Amino acid sequence: MRPVSGWIGWALCLCASCTAVCAQDRAEDDETVLERIRDDDGGLQPGTGGEPAAEFLKCNKAAWRMPGQYLVVLHQGTHESQVQRTVRRLRARAARRGNPLEVLQTYSGVLQGFLVKMSHDVLHLALKLPHVQYVEEDSSIFAQSAPWNLQRLLQPHGGVSMAEVYLMDGSVQSSHREVEGRVLITDFNNVPEEDGVRVHRQASQCDGHGTHLAGVVTGSDSGVARGVGVNLVRVLNCQGKGTVSGALAGLEFIRATLLARPVDAAVVLLPFIGGFSRSLNAACRETVARGAAVVAAAGNYREDACLYSPASEPEVITLGAVNSEDQLMSQGAGGTNFGRCVDLFAPGDDIVSASSDCSTCFTSHSGTSQAAAHAAGIAAVILSANQMASPVQVLQVMLHYSVSNTINFLSLSETHRLTTPNLVAAMPPTGFVLLPRAGVELLCRSVWSERSGLSNADAAVSRCRVGEEMMGCSSYAPDGARVGETLTESSGRMECVAYNGLTGNGVFAVARCCVVDGLQCRAHASPGPGRDAQCAGPQNHLTGKERDQPAADQQQANRPFLRPSDSKQNSFWGEGHVSILSPLPPAPRCLYNPSGILVFFSQVEVTCPSGWTVTDCSAVSEGSAVVGSVPEGSGCRIRSAGEVEAEGVAVCCRVTPPDPPATTPN
Numbered sequence: 154m155r156p157v158s159g160w161i162g163w164a165l166c167l168c169a170s171c172t173a174v175c176a177q178d179r180a181e182d183d184e185t186v187l188e189r190i191r192d193d194d195g196g197l198q199p200g201t202g203g204e205p206a207a208e209f210l211k212c213n214k215a216a217w218r219m220p221g222q223y224l225v226v227l228h229q230g231t232h233e234s235q236v237q238r239t240v241r242r243l244r245a246r247a248a249r250r251g252n253p254l255e256v257l258q259t260y261s262g263v264l265q266g267f268l269v270k271m272s273h274d275v276l277h278l279a280l281k282l283p284h285v286q287y288v289e290e291d292s293s294i295f296a297q298s299a300p301w302n303l304q305r306l307l308q309p310h311g312g313v314s315m316a317e318v319y320l321m322d323g324s325v326q327s328s329h330r331e332v333e334g335r336v337l338i339t340d341f342n343n344v345p346e347e348d349g350v351r352v353h354r355q356a357s358q359c360d361g362h363g364t365h366l367a368g369v370v371t372g373s374d375s376g377v378a379r380g381v382g383v384n385l386v387r388v389l390n391c392q393g394k395g396t397v398s399g400a401l402a403g404l405e406f407i408r409a410t411l412l413a414r415p416v417d418a419a420v421v422l423l424p425f426i427g428g429f430s431r432s433l434n435a436a437c438r439e440t441v442a443r444g445a446a447v448v449a450a451a452g453n454y455r456e457d458a459c460l461y462s463p464a465s466e467p468e469v470i471t472l473g474a475v476n477s478e479d480q481l482m483s484q485g486a487g488g489t490n491f492g493r494c495v496d497l498f499a500p501g502d503d504i505v506s507a508s509s510d511c512s513t514c515f516t517s518h519s520g521t522s523q524a525a526a527h528a529a530g531i532a533a534v535i536l537s538a539n540q541m542a543s544p545v546q547v548l549q550v551m552l553h554y555s556v557s558n559t560i561n562f563l564s565l566s567e568t569h570r571l572t573t574p575n576l577v578a579a580m581p582p583t584g585f586v587l588l589p590r591a592g593v594e595l596l597c598r599s600v601w602s603e604r605s606g607l608s609n610a611d612a613a614v615s616r617c618r619v620g621e622e623m624m625g626c627s628s629y630a631p632d633g634a635r636v637g638e639t640l641t642e643s644s645g646r647m648e649c650v651a652y653n654g655l656t657g658n659g660v661f662a663v664a665r666c667c668v669v670d671g672l673q674c675r676a677h678a679s680p681g682p683g684r685d686a687q688c689a690g691p692q693n694h695l696t697g698k699e700r701d702q703p704a705a706d707q708q709q710a711n712r713p714f715l716r717p718s719d720s721k722q723n724s725f726w727g728e729g730h731v732s733i734l735s736p737l738p739p740a741p742r743c744l745y746n747p748s749g750i751l752v753f754f755s756q757v758e759v760t761c762p763s764g765w766t767v768t769d770c771s772a773v774s775e776g777s778a779v780v781g782s783v784p785e786g787s788g789c790r791i792r793s794a795g796e797v798e799a800e801g802v803a804v805c806c807r808v809t810p811p812d813p814p815a816t817t818p819n
Contacts, residue, residue, distance in 0.1 A: 206280075206281070206285070207279070207280040207281070207282070207285040207286060207287050207288060208280075208286070208287040208288070209276065209280060209287070209288050209289075209290075210287055210288070210289040210290065210430075210431055211289075211290045212290060212292035212427070212428035212429070212430070213428045213429050213460065214292070214427075214428040217292045217293040217427065217428050218290055218292050219290065219291040219292055219293065219396065220273065220290065221270060221271065221272065221273065222257070222268065222269075222270050222290070222291040222396075222398070223268070223269055223270075223271065223276065223279065223288050223289065223290055223291060224266060224267075224268055224288065224289040224290075224291060224397070224398055224401070224432050225239070225243070225266050225267050225268075225269060225279050225282075225285060225288050226264055226265070226266040226285070226286050226287050226288070226289065226431075226432050226435075227239065227264075227265040227266050227284045227285055227286060228265075228284055228285075228286045229264075229265070229286075231265045231284050233261045233265065235265070235284050236259055236260075236261055236265055236266065236267060237259070239267070239282055239283075239284060239285065240256055240259070240267055240269075242282060243269070243278060243279055243282060244256070246275075246278045247271060247275045247278060250275060250278075252271065252272050252274060252275045254269055254270060254271035254272075254275070255269065255270040255271070256268070256269050256270075257269065257270055257398070258343075258398060258401075258402055260401055260402070260405055261405075262404075262405040262408040262409060262439075263401065263404045263405055263408055263435070263436035263437075263439040263440060264401070264432060264435050264436050264439065266432075268291065268398040268401075276288065287431065287432075289397075289430065289431060289432050291396055291397055291398045292396070292397050292427055292428055292430065293345075293394055293395065293396055293397075293427060294388075294389075294394070294395045294396065294397060294399075294400055294425045294426060294427035295389075295393055295394055295395075295425055295426055295427070296322065296323070296362045296389055296393030296394075296424060296425050296520075296522055297424060297425060297426050297450040297452055297453045297520045297521045297522040297525075298362050298365075298393065298424070298453075298518050298519070298520035298522045298523065315416075315417040315418060315536075315537045315540060316378075316381060316416070316417065316418040316419065316420060316532075316533040316534075316536040316537045316540075317381070317382045317383075317384060317416045317418070317419055317420070317533075318370055318371070318378075318381055318382065318383045318384070318419075318420045318421075318422055318529055318530075318533055319383075319384045319386055319407050319419060319420070319421045319422065319445075320363065320366060320367060320370070320383050320384065320385050320386065320422045320424075321386045321388045321389075321400065321403050321404075321407075321421070321422065321423055321424070321425070322362060322363035322366060322385065322386075322387070322388070322389055322422075322424055322425075323344075323359055323360065323361075323362050323363045323387060323389040323390065323391065323393060324338075324359045324360040324363050324364075324385070324387060324391075325338065325360055325363040325364050325367050325383070325385045326360040326364045326507070326509045326512070327385075328512050329364055329368070329507045329508075329509070329512050329513075330373065330512055330513055331367075331368045331371075331372035331373050331374060331375060331376070331506070331507040332364070332367045332368055332371055332372060332373075332383065332507060333512075335371050335380065335381070335382055335383060336367055336371075336382075336383045336384075336385060337382065337383070337384045337385065338385050339384055339385060339386055339387075339406070339410070341386045341387060341402075341403060341406045342387045343387070343388055343395075343396075343398075343399040343402045343403060344387060344388060344389060344390040344394075344395055344399060345390055345394060345395065345396055345399070346390070347390050347391055347392050347394075348392060348394070359390075359391040359509075360509035361508070361509045361516075362389070362393055362424075362518075362522070363385060363389075364506075364507050364508065364509040365504075365506045365507060365508070365509075365516065365518050365523070366422070366424055366506075366522060366523070366526045367383050367385075367507065368506035368507030369504060369506045369523055369526035369527060369530065370383055370422070370526050370529055370530045370533070371383050371530070372506055372507055375505060375506040375507065375515070376530065377526075377527050377529075377530025377531060377534070377580075378529075378530035378531070378533040378534050378537075381530065381533045381534075381537070384410075386403045386406060386407060387403075388400050388402075388403045388425075389425060393425075395425060397427055397430050397432065397433050397462075400423075400425070400427075400433055400436075400463075401432060401433065401436050404421075404436045404437070404439075404440055405436075407419075407421060407440070407445070408439075408440065408443060411443070411445070417536075417537075417540040418446075418533075418536035418537070418540045418542070419444070419445040419446070419536075420445065420446045420447075420448060420529050420532045420533050420536065421440060421445050421446070421447045421448070422448050422525060422526060422529040423437070423447065423448065423449040423450065423463050423469075423525070424449075424450050424521075424522035424525050424526060425450065425522070426450055426451075426452040426453070426454075426461045426462075426464060426521075427461065427462050427463075428460070428461060428462065429459075429460060429461060429462050429465055430462040430463075433462045433463050433466075434462050434463060434465060434466040437449075437463045437466045437468065437469050438466055438468045438469075441468040441469070441544045441619075442468075442619070444543070444544070445544065446470065446532045446536065446544040446547045446548075447463070447466075447468070447469045447470065447544070448469070448470045448472065448525050448528045448529045448532060449463045449464050449466075449469045449470070449471050449472070449525060450464065450471075450472060450520070450521035450522045450524065450525040451464050451471050451472055451473040451474070451489060451490040451491070451494070451495050451521045451524070451525075452464055452489075452490040452521055453474075453482075453484060453487050453488065453489065453490070453520050453521055454487055454488075454490055455483075455486075455487050455488040455489070455490065455491075456490055457490065457491065457492040457494070457569065458471060458473070458490040458491065458492050458494040458495050459492055459493065459494040459603070461490065464490065464494055464495075465494050467494075467616070467618060468544070468618055468619065470496050470528060470532070470544075470547070470548050470551070471494055471495050471496050472495070472496070472497065472498065472499050472501075472521060472524040472525040472527070472528045472578075473489040473490060473491055473495045473497075473498040473499075473501075473521060473524060473573075474489040474498060474499065474500070474501020474502060474519070474520065474521045474523065474524035475489070475498045475499070475500060475501065475502065475524075475560060475577055476500075476501075476502035476503070477500075477502065477503070479556070479559040479560055479577050480560060480561055481498075481560060481561075481562075481564070482501050482502040482519060482520075482521075482524075483502075484519060484520070489501065489521055489524075490521065491562075491565060491569050491573045492569050492572055492573055493572035493573070493600075493601045493602075493603065495573060495574060496548060496551075496552070496574065496576075497528075497551065497552060497555050497574055497576040497577065497578055498524065498560065498574075498576065498577050498578065499523075499524040499525070499527040499528050499531075499577065499578040500523065500524060500527055501519060501520055501521055501522075501523045501524035501527075502519045502523075503517045503519055504517060504518055504519065504523040505517045506518070506523075527578060528551065528578055531551055531578055531580060531581075532547050532551070534580065534581070535547050535550050535551070535581060543620050544620075545618045545619065545620040545621055545668060546596075546620070546668050548598075548618075549596035549597075549598065549621075549668045550581060550596065551578060551581075552574075552576060552596075552598050553581075553596050554579050554580070554581040554582070555576040555577055555578050555579055556576070556577045556579050557575055557576055557577075557786055558575050558786070559575070559577060560575050560577065562575065567631060568604055571601070571629065571631075571661065572601040572661070595624075595667050595668075595669060595766040595768070595806055595807060595808060596667060596668045596669075596766075597624065597665055597666065597667040597668075597766050597767070597768060597784070598665075598666055598667075599663050599664070599665055599666075599783065599784050599785060600615050600616070600617060600663065600664045600665075600666050601615060601661055601662075601663055602614055602615040602649075602651070602661055602662040602663070603661075604659040604660070604661055605651065605652075605653045605659045605660045605661075606653065606659065607653065607657070607658060607659055608653065609636075609653055609654065609655045609656075609657070610653075611652075611653045611659070611660075612650050612651060612652050612653065612660075612662075613628075613650070613651045613653075613659075613660055613661055613662040614648050614649070614650050614651075614662055615648070615649045615651075615661075615662040615663060615664040616646060616647070616648055616649070616664065617646075617647070617664055617666035618666065619646075620668065621666040621667060621668055622666070622667055622668075622669060623640070623647040623649060623664050623665065623666055624665050624666070624667045624768040624769065624806070625664070625665030625768045625769025625770070625784060625804065626638050626639075626640055626649035626662070626663070626664055626665070626769070627649075627651075627662075627663045627665070627769065627770055627771075627781065627782055627783055627784070628651030628652075628660050628661065628662055628663065628781060629651075629660065629661045629663060629780065629781030629783050630653070630654060630657055630658075630659070630660040630661070630780060630781060631658065631659075631780065632657060632658050632780070633654075633780045634653070634654030634655065634656050634657030634658065634660075635651065635652065635653065635654045635657060635660045635781075636652035636653065636654055636655075637651070637652060638650060638651040638652065638662060639652075647664075648664075649662045649663065649664040650662060651663075661781075663781075663783050663784070665767075665768050665769055665784050667766075667768065669808070743768065743804055743805060743806040744762075744765070744804075744805050744806075758785075758788050758789065758790055758791070759788050759789050759791065759801045759802070759803045760786075760787050760788030760789075760803070761787050761788055761803055761805035762805065764807055765805040765806065765807045766787070766805065766806055766807060767784045767785075767786075767787060767788050767789055767803050767804065767805055768784070768804050768805070768806045769784060769803075769804040770782035770783060770784050770789035770790075770791060770801065770802070770803055770804070771801070771802045771804070772791050772800065772801045772802070780792040782801055784803075788803055789801055789802075789803040
């Protein structure tokens with residue numbers, strides 16, 4: 154419980170100075186491993202409190218696990234020499250116990266570690282080694298697999314491309330007329346043996362998935378980005394199956410290739426899904442940090458995409474699939490995955506593209522792999538026109554030009570209806586503006602957290618991607634029971650934290666994340682309860698707010714939200730926390746746009762004027778419970794769930810030229 158009583162205000166300002174996720178599993182066999190660690194002569198590392206220093210992770214999809222094959226991952230920043238030293242130490246300790254092991258692969262690029270084949274009986278030895286962060290059991294990954302889709306994209310790109318796409322798939326028939334001369338088959342090959350004894354490895358079977366996706370990306374007739382170069386990195390076998398360890402090796406290969414042969418811009422296409430894997434997510438995150446845009450399939454299991462990797466990695470651009478009517482793709486008992494880990498949707502049902510049956514054949518396939526291939530093509534077009542664009546800028550452009558609010562989410566749960574983006578990818582127009590310039594809109598998106606727990610001590614946390622600035626923070630509680638939200642900083646990054654109410658059923662935190670060169674976000678607190686929270690000076694502009702009510706005052710949780718101060722510019726009246734930003738010129742200028750009055754259990758949207766972008770939302774009431782005020786599209790969605798009227802306020806900003814210097818009168 155926070156000891157302070159009353160409401161505290163904050164202000165966020167722009168500075169003008171410039172689980173297969175593999176999850177922990179404490180099953181009986183894991184307890185056996187822990188017992189062996191405790192009983193081992195070497196003992197535990199100091200300060201572990203009876204637990205090993207390293208975690209043991211297993212895939213959250215039992216059927217996809219690969220017992221006996223483990224990824225040993227060292228702490229980030231560990232020197233490369235420690236990998237071989239750790240291998241030698243583990244091999245020696247296992248040999249002393251009569252359990253030889255085989256090291257299959259080492260990693261020193263996207264992560265530090267190695268893949269080892271060994272008995273489960275000596276797993277505890279790996280968990281005790283110095284520098285080891287976690288050991289993850291290896292697991293399988295699977296492919297997810299004019300035409301209406303190109304019509305939906307409005308205008309497929311056919312110009313000269315300077316971006317290259319790295320396709321991590323099976324094989325590609327590079328002689329097909331759709332892709333001939335544009336596909337490079339690299340010498341990388343890391344695939345498992347096919348299952349069963351009657352596998353037919355005809356070229357058409359092995360090449361089918363990869364050839365189709367290559368056609369969607371760069372095909373002469375069926376391609377989104379016609380002419381873009383595609384580099385095949387083979388990580389899937391003829392059955393469309395691979396391993397997490399093989400995908401890691403593929404990402405290492407791509408990293409090494411880009412270091413040896415730099416390109417203007419790179420897109421990495423991951424048209425496969427595995428269970429939640431910390432190591433695979435970490436490798437994707439490192440690939441993005443190196444400047445490549447990583448695009449992944451959401452999965453074809455009609456489940457929350459956050460249960461899978463690489464779809465669950467926040468730095469990855471994750472694609473769900475829609476059909477020709479812009480509705481969620483359905484495949485028998487399966488269908489497209491959804492949820493907050495999906496960034497947007499793209500055509501993925503009955504997609505016509507190159508067939509591996511012959512060099513002039515075409516066929517139709519469906520799946521989130523096809524949707525991801527569409528997005529990879531759009532990303533290549535964006536990067537070809539803007540080689541210096543960062544991966545998050547590519548995402549923001551894709552979201553900005555997507556088609557909104559066409560998908561029917563009635564089949565989803567309440568939580569997934571709230572958090573799944575209703576956006577379908579479209580090609581940016583010729584001559585589009587990538588970065589905000591004077592007189593144009595900001596590029597912003599809303600990032601939802603997962604729902605908090607039910608306890609009044611539970612909170613939800615939302616973060617922006619690397620390269621984005623948080624310009625607003627709000628919260629949403631379906632039942633209206635929420636305490637509020639605060640801005641915190643962790644490891645140098647802003648966090649939007651929302652608190653569940655005393656009798657609440659969970660709350661969501663919603664961060665408003667924008668891309669503007671030179672912006673830095675700063676939080677400024679009001680001097681006390683009920684006082685104005687404001688920016689440091691006239692050159693700073695308020696872009697958002699948030700407010701938090703101490704737990705001691707939760708019985709009054711329906712008191713007014715923030716509203717613009719009547720007495721001061723760039724300030725909010727202080728029954729809450731306020732966020733504002735201060736950029737380098739050209740600076741965003743903001744205005745406050747009020748809604749109409751909300752009545753009992755009503756919902757209203759307040760929109761920004763044309764050319765302005767919503768950066769935050771607020772709601773004012775005199776006793777009613779406000780379920781939430783959330784930025785969405787070009788405005789705010791505000792819902793009141795009380796018997797007294799409420800009013801919403803949208804904070805709208807745009808990039809404007811700097812003010813001309815003041816002239817001295819004669």
